[in-house]
Structure formats: structure tokens, C-alpha cells
């Protein structure tokens with residue numbers, strides 16, 4: 001399971017999710033939303049999958065801490081979600097308290113006296129790039145077009161055009177499973193290709209980002225336009241979760257899928273993009289089961305043809321890939 005804050009003790013075999021929601025509601029202020037069975041699929045870029053048994057949208061750190069502690073006391077798992085752009089949610093949803101950073105309080109972009117930027121976990125990368133242009137801050141352009149939030153991108157070590165988000169991140173503000181908030185330097189975060197071990201059992205509240213330099217907003221904007229055009233030419237426009245499989249050592253997953261003749265292959269309304277073979281797109285009414293079936297077919301066909309077993313880069317939210325692949 002990915003990024004799960006596991007229950008501390010005494011996990012209930014069949015939690016009463018109404019009770020869990022009531023207990024959590026009692027511990028937070030009026031601005032924090034706690035809801036039952038809200039759709040998660042509609043909170044993802046792929047647009048498939050079921051609902052969260054409980055969804056929490058905390059309005060501040062104190063309420064988030066109360067939710068984390070409340071879920072642990074109830075013996076139920078807790079799982080953060082960002083913009084849902086690297087996830088496939090199973091059709092039967094997620095047996096967890098899912099925490100979303102949708103409240104405006106998490107979208108801060110705050111220049112600090114030392115020249116760094118404090119970015120909130122819920123800040124969209126698109127907004128980060130836009131505000132950096134306005135402030136004349138160079139160094140974040142490569143993030144343009146990655147449809148994630150700061151929190152999810154730190155967890156995934158999102159990257160493009162030769163840069164990774166942790167290249168421009170000095171420190172992350174982290175809420176640990178025990179409810180403590182700590183400021184951790186990059187060196188303590190176990191950062192690697194598409195992973196950040198330090199966030200596997202913790203929640204990023206925000207980060208201190210370091211701009212490369214001060215520059216003319218127009219010049220930064222022009223570089224962003226170059227990256228945007230590159231993306232438009234090489235990626236499908238339909239709903240997706242980005243690259244589905246990790247690139248194997250020395251190779252490209254997309255090329256292997258293309259060479260296996262799978263561009264355009266379909267299961268239900270899930271289709272291998274004809275623009276970029278490592279994207280699975282939702283033609284409109286895809287279910288998670290269609291996406292999983294297509295992933296199984298891709299893996300089997302590529303393995304047969306080239307001997308490479310592709311590993312997923314996207315995450316199966318709240319579950320293990322072994323349950324479906």
C-alpha cells in the first residue's frame with residue numbers, strides 16, 4: 001500500500017465508518033469538512049474509481065493533527081491525496097480516512113526574507129509556476145504542465161525536462177504519524193527516482209523552495225511556453241494519470257509498449273494512447289477494472305515480446321498492485 005499512515009494498534013476488522021466520521025467531526029473546527037463516501041475518482045485526473053469511506057478536508061494544522069490522531073485511535077488507516085494525478089482509485093473505493101488539501105489554507109506561496117519560497121502542500125504546480133513568473137523567480141519552469149500539488153509532487157519526486165522538485169527544495173515541513181510537525185532537510189528525506197521515502201508514512205504540509213535566480217518575468221514565461229509546447233506535442237489531451245509504467249533501466253517503457261504493437265489497444269473505455277504509448281487514457285466511461293485489465297495486457301505482451309516486466313509508476317490508491325496485476 002502506498003503512503004499509508006497505518007493504524008497504531010488494535011485495528012478493527014470492520015470499522016463503523018459512520019462512528020469514525022462522527023469522532024473525527026467532534027475533534028475539529030467548523031471549517032474542516034468530514035464527509036462519508038465522497039467520490040475519489042472525480043478528484044483524480046484519470047477519473048475512475050470509487051469513494052473514500054471518510055474524506056477529511058482540514059482547514060489548518062491543528063485540525064489535521066486531530067484527524068491523524070483520531071484515525072489512529074480508531075485503528076483505521078489514513079491516506080493523503082493531492083490532485084490525484086498519479087493515482088488509480090479502485091472501483092470499490094478506499095477503506096481509509098483520506099485527507100485532501102483542498103482548503104485554501106494549504107495553497108500558500110509565501111516569499112521569505114531569505115529569498116526562499118514557502119509553498120503549501122495544496123498549492124498546484126501550475127499556480128507555483130504562475131506566481132514565480134509574477135515574482136520574477138527563475139528555477140521552477142520545468143514543473144509547468146505537471147498537474148500535481150506540491151505535497152503529491154514531493155512524495156513522488158515529480159520531475160520533467162531534466163529537473164526534479166527536490167532539486168529546488170531545501171526543506172519539507174512534515175507531520176509525522178505521531179502528530180508532531182518537523183522541518184526536515186532534503187538529505188533526510190530518502191529522495192530517489194519518483195520516490196521520497198521520508199513521506200511514505202508521513203504528510204507533507206509544505207516546503208521551502210529555493211529559486212535559482214531573479215529574472216525578468218517575460219523571460220521565465222517564454223521558457224515555460226517552450227516546455228508547454230513540448231508537452232502538448234508529446235502527450236495526449238484526454239484524461240490520464242500520466243506515465244503508467246516506470247522506465248526500465250536503460251530503456252523507455254513507452255517505446256517497449258509501442259514496439260509491442262499496443263498503441264490504441266482498448267479494454268472498455270481505457271485505451272493505450274496513440275500519442276504516447278506509456279499513457280492510458282479514459283475515453284469517457286472507463287472503470288478502474290478496465291485500466292487494470294489493460295495494464296495486465298500491456299505487461300504480459302511486453303514481457304513476451306522483449307522479456308521486460310514493466311513495473312507501475314502510477315499508484316493504486318489504498319491497495320497493493322499485486323491485488324490487481
Ligand SMILES: Cc1cc2nc3c(=O)[nH]c(=O)nc-3n(C[C@H](O)[C@H](O)[C@H](O)COP(=O)(O)OP(=O)(O)OC[C@H]3O[C@@H](n4cnc5c(N)ncnc54)[C@H](O)[C@@H]3O)c2cc1C
Pocket residue numbers: 002003045079080081082083084085086087101121145146147148149150151152153154155156157158159160199202203204205235240241242243315
Ligand atoms: C497529463 C499528466 C502529465 C504528467 N506529467 C508528469 C511529469 O512530467 N513528471 C512527473 O513526475 N509526473 C507527471 N505526472 C504524474 C503526476 O502529476 C505527479 O506524480 C504529481 O507529482 C502527483 O501529484 P498529486 O498532487 O496529483 O499527487 P497524488 O496523485 O494525489 O498523490 C500521489 C502520492 O502522493 C501522496 N501524497 C499526496 N499529497 C501528499 C502530502 N501532502 N504528503 C504526503 N504524501 C502525499 C499520495 O498519498 C500518493 O501516494 C503527470 C500526470 C498527468 C496526468
